[in-house]
Amino acid sequence: MKRLIGSNQEIAQLLYMEQLELSQQNSDVEELVEDIIAHVRTGGDEALRHYSAKFDKIDLDELQVSQDLIDQAFDKVDQDVLAALKNAKGNIESYHCQQLEKGFEDQPSDGVLRGQLIRPIERVGVYVPGGTAAYPSSVLMNVIPAKIAGVKEIIMITPPQKEFVPAILVAAKLAGVDKIFQVGGAQGIAALAYGTESIPKVDKITGPGNIFVATAKKQVFGIVGIDMIAGPSEIGIIADESANPAYVAADLLSQAEHDILARAILVTNSEKLADAVEVELEQQLQTLEREAIARPSIEKNGRIILAEDVDSMFELMNLVAPEHLEIAMNHAYDYLDKVENAGSIFLGHYTSEPIGDYYAGTNHVLPTTATSRFSSALGVHDFIKRIQYTQYSKAAIHAAEKDITSLAYAEGLQAHARAIEVRNDRN
Amino acid sequence: MKRLIGSNQEIAQLLYMEQLELSQQNSDVEELVEDIIAHVRTGGDEALRHYSAKFDKIDLDELQVSQDLIDQAFDKVDQDVLAALKNAKGNIESYHCQQLEKGFEDQPSDGVLRGQLIRPIERVGVYVPGGTAAYPSSVLMNVIPAKIAGVKEIIMITPPQKEFVPAILVAAKLAGVDKIFQVGGAQGIAALAYGTESIPKVDKITGPGNIFVATAKKQVFGIVGIDMIAGPSEIGIIADESANPAYVAADLLSQAEHDILARAILVTNSEKLADAVEVELEQQLQTLEREAIARPSIEKNGRIILAEDVDSMFELMNLVAPEHLEIAMNHAYDYLDKVENAGSIFLGHYTSEPIGDYYAGTNHVLPTTATSRFSSALGVHDFIKRIQYTQYSKAAIHAAEKDITSLAYAEGLQAHARAIEVRNDRN
Missing domain, CATH: 3.40.50.1980 (Nitrogenase molybdenum iron protein domain)
Structure with missing residues (x-):
């Protein structure tokens, strides 16, 4: 996988521009x-x-x-x-x-x-x-x-x-x-x-x-x-020296096998882990049925970023706002507070992302291309409407009349004011 | 206002086609x-x-x-x-x-x-x-x-x-x-x-x-x-013989003064009320500051529909799915159950729609052009993200292995299965 060097802001911006390109649609x-x-x-x-x-x-x-x-x-x-x-x-x-x-x-x-x-x-x-x-x-x-x-x-x-x-x-x-x-x-x-x-x-x-x-x-x-227009699938893995390189590589590949345009990103503060994951990737790729998809995906779109420390790993990943986020660290649950942007989070060394694709019960329809900054997994909320209602008594509308008409006249909307005034007994 | 005759389905379809035309944007x-x-x-x-x-x-x-x-x-x-x-x-x-x-x-x-x-x-x-x-x-x-x-x-x-x-x-x-x-x-x-x-x-x-x-x-x-791309503003009023024609007319005009393209719809089971509202509209228009906007809005886009009974009024209005809905009837609250589609509802003879524009506390950023069939008023939910998370222990993932890998293989995604299998002690 390609390794990126730079500030978190620079790396995030670069990844985002690449990601936008991957999700470009054909206007013909x-x-x-x-x-x-x-x-x-x-x-x-x-x-x-x-x-x-x-x-x-x-x-x-x-x-x-x-x-x-x-x-x-x-x-x-x-x-x-x-x-x-x-x-x-x-x-x-x-x-x-x-x-x-x-x-x-x-x-x-x-x-x-x-x-x-x-x-x-x-x-x-x-x-x-x-x-x-x-x-x-x-x-x-x-x-x-x-x-x-x-x-x-x-x-x-x-x-x-x-x-x-x-x-x-x-x-x-x-x-x-x-x-x-x-x-x-x-x-x-x-x-x-x-x-x-x-x-x-x-x-x-x-x-x-x-x-x-x-x-x-x-x-x-x-x-x-x-619902949403999904771009290519993405996984971001935050891993430290406690992570098992074979697990990390397998999870990166589970994303890569979807699509040549799929993107797998590893952010780690352990150079040793980064090296070991690369060895594992090669080994696992050699016997993978969908190698023809997963290999170019990993080689072209896979990215490894070496971070200074734990805070920096989370800062970068919040900027990336990945669809799937794995936290391959001991006591992963304790780091939930650090996550601001992600579609779905997988905690600890055993919570492999495919658990969410099939089984855990969380939804696998997720925001891609950094849209988890402002949108969420498909859920019950996507199938309901929230309808407001209001009821004012005669006395209540009279009590509110001065405030409402002040605002209506200030906005130059006389008919709005009149709709309140007509209900007054003076009229 | 123009009066429409036909089945609820036909009227709703006609209103919708007109509404789409009003909200047409200029592609230049x-x-x-x-x-x-x-x-x-x-x-x-x-x-x-x-x-x-x-x-x-x-x-x-x-x-x-x-x-x-x-x-x-x-x-x-x-x-x-x-x-x-x-x-x-x-x-x-x-x-x-x-x-x-x-x-x-x-x-x-x-x-x-x-x-x-x-x-x-x-x-x-x-x-x-x-x-x-x-x-x-x-x-x-x-x-x-x-x-x-x-x-x-x-x-x-x-x-x-x-x-x-x-x-x-x-x-x-x-x-x-x-x-x-x-x-x-x-x-x-x-x-x-x-x-x-x-x-x-x-x-x-x-x-x-x-x-x-x-x-x-x-x-x-x-x-x-x-948030949304709003079309011209709309009000739909359901009124029976208990409604005050002066109030109804004032509320229709408060919508009409926004924009020549704004739309005011009255659905009533009382022909007497319909006639009285038209008289009131003319009287109120004559002294309205924004008559130059409100009059063409009412004349071109205003609609009155005479319905057979109460159920028919609500059936039609649910098909129309108006941005603002007034229920100008006695005991209006009891009819809330009949509403399926609307942005914001105003109950009873005194709850004039401008109360919601300015004051009651409900939001006035609302779905137009029948989009209240699938979307809602702006609210706190529009400014949050729901992020899923999952944690499986080693034992839990082993217990789920057969189910997850069965589905992964059925979908032809071997790397997904392997990401589970690699975590098994057999490997």
């Missing part, structure tokens, strides 16, 4: 996606069938995936995978239930009532990629928080395939998806945003996808809500 | 804004001075607004306005404090610890328009929730002016703004997103602005967080 796609969305808006189901034949080379009769097919998936799925999905589901549920928000109400003065209602978003669409990027774990991560929030209907879409991955259909059923449609790409996103004869219009779309899906999500944002 | 602006942002990124303060001379016709020496100027504003400001700002601040604080979230932690099984940290966003930028759109109330609404969230530094920017509106500087000081810079437009947004020699780079930008500001916010989204 924009126009094509615009056309596809416009076509689906007017053409509905027929447009979807057209694109399925064109892009997926499949002639679709029924757009909806039948209950039979879903039932069959339960027979076909590997039984260890089924058991693991059920256990993962339990953990994701028990973690996310803790995110449920309650409304509130107060009576700050006589005749005044204020509050906040929590309402679930009514209908949500979840995109699930096809082929090798079809991850049943992502189905659970997107659907379960929506279900806990109380979303009334969850629609899943996924590209048409000769044969669906059974674990995908199983995960959808376990998590509580209401309907599954076989439509992918920008055309699928358009169908969710605007609705067609078969596919109901949703209020929010979540889930990962390729450049066409990501571009389409951006374009329909505002018509519907979206 | 895109390129100009791109140029300005690129220039500020490379040129820093000098670029800001260039644009100030060009657009604002002011040669700037110091970009920062001095403490002296802020102190003087307290002498110049109208004392009734100062008192009203202080009272409004108290109400906004006491409402928003109730939105503060706590983290959580659980131990779902032996050796497993999971939790969620709440961290404030570090540095926030607030845009405040100049001229007649400089609203001190908006300063309070944007800054106070950030302050309650614990944001460490709040930077306000506002276009340079020969003389600042004293109430704006006073509101900034009262709310807890740390630094004020006199820079506006797209150049100001660029300065906040990328930083210059004088202006620190922020993590999130909030606050309303003209088309240049809105376009710039869209373009820097991802580099920084943003």
